[in-house]
Amino acid sequence: MNQAVKVSRGVVVGIGKLKVFPSNKLPFEIPMLSFLVVQEQVNTYTAICMHLHIDGDGASPEEARENMKDHIIEFLFDNFKGERAKDAAWDHLNELFQIDDYSRDLWNAYRTCQVKYSQNGIQTDITSELLDRIENLQNQINKLNNIKEKMEKKLAEKAEISWEYQKVA
Secondary structure (H helix, E strand, C coil): CCCCEEECCEEEEEEEEEEECCCCCCCCCEEEEEEEEEEEECCEEEEEECCCCEEEEECCHHHHHHHHHHHHHHHHHHHCCHHHHHCHHHHHHHHHHCCCHHHHHHHHHHHHHHHHHHHCCCCCCCHHHHHHHHHHHHHHHHHHHHHHHHHHHHHHHCCCCCCCCCCCC
8 A cells, every 4th residue: 555544543554344243153144343453562452442442552553453353252252141131231332333533534544555555455344255255164064965865765775674682591
């Protein structure tokens, strides 16, 4: 990029998005989370999730992103624990997603970076990549379901036998 994009915490060195899919531990799909990676000092980076106001620090952008991801997952697990998931957890998430003065500064920097990346021919939208990955996973699920159905059919065709046996001395 031609000019450095600055925020109150330092110079933006990258932007990204994080998608949290439903799993056994967290059965909810979380909306796409956008983040900035900021260099605060030499060898000191912070990844900032603008939606959740969650940071991760590290000696490299990669380390900061990993720490931020870990903090996000920990927060989501805690937020959606038990009965709270029914209403209060979603209300809390919605509250965090609202733009305040601090996040407005971050969002402006994020969008400035998006425009600069586009200007330089760098793609920042991962939606099509995610949709391709989801389609690939769905195809794998369909194949496994077909295999399961074939195996169940083969098992059903076999005669059912029950054994009882006692050894006589």
